[in-house]
Amino acid sequence: xxxxxxxxxxxxxxxxxxxxxxxxxxxxxxxxxxxxxxxxxxxxxxxxxxxxxxxxxxxxxxxxxxxxxxxxxxxxxxxxxxxxxxxxxxxxxxxxxxxxxxxxxxxxxxxxxxxxxxxxxxxxxxxxxxxxxxxxxxxxxxxxxxxxxxxxxxxxxxxxxxxxxxxxxxxxxxxxxxxxxxxxxxxxxxxxxxxxxxxxxxxxxxxxxxxxxxxxxxxxxxxxxxxxxxxxxxxxxxxxxxxxxxxxxxxxxxxxxxxxxxxxxxxxxxxxxxxxxxxxxxxxxxxxxxxxxxxxxxxxxxxxxxxxxxx
Numbered sequence: 538x539x540x541x542x543x544x545x546x547x548x549x550x551x552x553x554x555x556x557x558x559x560x561x562x563x564x565x566x567x568x569x570x571x572x573x574x575x576x577x578x579x580x581x582x583x584x585x586x587x588x589x590x591x592x593x594x595x596x597x598x599x600x601x602x603x604x605x606x607x608x609x610x611x612x613x614x615x616x617x618x619x620x621x622x623x624x625x626x627x628x629x630x631x632x633x634x635x636x637x638x639x640x641x642x643x644x645x646x647x648x649x650x651x652x653x654x655x656x657x658x659x660x661x662x663x664x665x666x667x668x669x670x671x672x673x674x675x676x677x678x679x680x681x682x683x684x685x686x687x688x689x690x691x692x693x694x695x696x697x698x699x700x701x702x703x704x705x706x707x708x709x710x711x712x713x714x715x716x717x718x719x720x721x722x723x724x725x726x727x728x729x730x731x732x733x734x735x736x737x738x739x740x741x742x743x744x745x746x747x748x749x750x751x752x753x754x755x756x757x758x759x760x761x762x763x764x765x766x767x768x769x770x771x772x773x774x775x776x777x778x779x780x781x782x783x784x785x786x787x788x789x790x791x792x793x794x795x796x797x798x799x800x801x802x803x804x805x806x807x808x809x810x811x812x813x814x815x816x817x818x819x820x821x822x823x824x825x826x827x828x829x830x831x832x833x834x835x836x837x838x839x840x841x842x843x844x845x846x847x848x
Contacts, residue, residue: 582618582633598633606633706820706827708749715782716742718750722757722780731765735776744782748845752824756832759817760789760841767793767839779840785847790840799834 576583577596584605585594592605601613606620617640618633719739726737746753761778768776771794781788796802803822825832830845 584631586629588627706823708752708827710748712745712747713750715744715746718754725758729762731769733768733776735768738779741782748828756821756824759821764791767791785845787843788835790838795839
């Protein structure tokens with residue numbers, strides 16, 4: 538039985554419509570997958586809420602939250618978030634942007650400014666104390682004078698580090714013998730108080746270095762003092778601090794206690810030591826990075842490795 542032409546055309550149109558429906562459904566699924574991928578790719582946590590206050594879309598970053606946040610800044614554990622929202626028809630879009638680093642930088646700037654102000658205020662009395670010490674040196678016990686000098690040296694070191702950290706590091710490279718730097722470092726070590734017997738080892742002293750002499754000296758000073766403090770607070774009876782150099786790599790190693798929290802070692806104003814002021818390692822890292830080098834923990838022995846670039 539022949540199908541009337543009109544019915545045949547209707548069936549063909551219906552088949553075409555069904556095929557197109559499948560095509561549209563397939564394209565819709567692909568578009569939905571792309572949209573979900575974009576939402577997941579966003580750096581912010583994102584929610585889409587319907588008129589019944591039900592979540593219809595969200596990305597994996599919302600797992601940090603056990604509630605739907607409101608507009609403003611909020612803190613969850615050790616992180617800060619900026620919450621923003623907008624309405625599109627009957628839907629509400631809420632985003633949470635992690636601003637922890639921004640808040641951290643704001644605090645560091647404020648702390649740096651305050652520390653720099655205090656350092657300037659302290660510098661003048663310290664200079665006066667040095668003058669009085671030189672006068673008293675003739676009449677007072679030598680051991681007391683040396684202890685006072687050591688204490689003043691420590692304060693001066695903190696002032697220098699604080700001012701350098703707040704103003705920023707500018708390097709001036711030049712060639713020098715490592716021997717000269719090590720000799721000066723040995724003199725500085727004599728001003729740093731410690732009660733235990735500590736052996737200081739330096740290698741490859743005749744090598745020629747191309748770097749900022751004063752700033753590199755400050756780095757080694759910070760790392761060696763850090764090692765001394767570690768030995769002082771440990772149970773070892775005799776300490777060893779090694780400053781080794783080979784092929785543009787330094788290793789500053791000691792036999793003191795291991796670091797309590799390796800995650801905050803280079804964080805400004807944070808310290809795991811009882812004597813620490815929290816700037817030594819942060820400043821050392823900045824100085825080495827200004828040299829286009831790298832400073833990191835040494836994984837074979839307790840200490841640090843510094844890599845400087847070739848000239």
